[in-house]
Amino acid sequence: MMPAARESLLDAAYTALARRSWSTVRMVDVAAAAGVSRQTLYNEFGSKEGLARALVRREADGYLVGVDRALGAHADARDRLTATAEWTTSAARENALVRAMLTGCWSERLPSPTLSAVPSSSAVPAQRRADGPLPSPGDFVAVVRDRAVAALAGPGAARPDTADLARSCELVVRLALSCVAAPPGEGGVGELVRSALTPAHRALLS
Template sequence: MPSAREALLIAAQTALADQPWATVRMVEVAAAAGVSRQTLYNEFRTKEGLGAALVDRQIDGLVTGAADAVTAARRLGGDPAACCAAAAVWMLDRAREEPLLRAALTGFWDSRLPLPEHRPEQVVARLCATTMDALCGTREAELRRACEVGLRLALSYVVVPPADPAAPAGVAAVVAALLRGTPAGTPVD
């Protein structure tokens, strides 16, 4: 059973899927979570606090998922290039599904969403650092730069989403080629 905080965040996420943030009411979020309104205010203080926590939760999920994608790719024998490509694809897939993440990564917020406490460059820096840390703590400057360039390339697909649903696979190939120092047309594992 989720904690009261987690239940409130789930209820807020559900409400946000159905209506703009400006029309989400705290009393309805509390009721949907099965807690009192006082509990909600004790946890988040304000609606803005709830919104910021909701954005943070989504960012945490993105970063953790990218690290998990790297770990899974490593378990399958992937080299650092394949691992970074896996993180890029994870980011693309999540951002396509989740408006809060798209906004957090791009800085393009609309009235349907709560405002974040972090700037996009902070989110991307955290994503890059976590991806590199998942590569067994590798701190090689060249690999770090290549991984960041690859993730930023993938981020361009978040800013202007392609119509082709197979685009993440193409991005993965280019990211892996970048990190391996091979031509982009070369087949990638």
């Protein structure tokens, strides 16, 4: 199947999930909305569970693309971390799957694919990847922290303060995740990040 058709099926599944609980989403309706046969849908994803895993994987990838975009959006390191925190909270607010992945709290209306890998006999490379292990909330913390360190430290980042930089980045990521669970008040996550970065953090990031 062409990648565009796979994306159309995932778009149809995402739209269906926005309207009803996953348990009531029917494969035949997803296929019809994407303009393909139900057999084509099963050939691509294998099962409804396979479709769920692929959908969750796509939303995880989309969140991380946004992280990279936020980390590259500014010249100042503090602004990059602030943008990353703001993206994290906005993505979680607007996308129930991202929120569930970042917090580990899967509501009854969402699919609940297991985090561990499942045996995959799919001939579709993208589905074999989707059938692999899904990131846990702790995995996301580590991935975003490491991407932030790489973006801020620059090439050849063997600086002696890399460990301190990693701690500062992890602080920001965890602060953002706390704001996903308990939305901040006036000023939002950006103000919290700026106030949490102590003079020592700011010196490290400058």
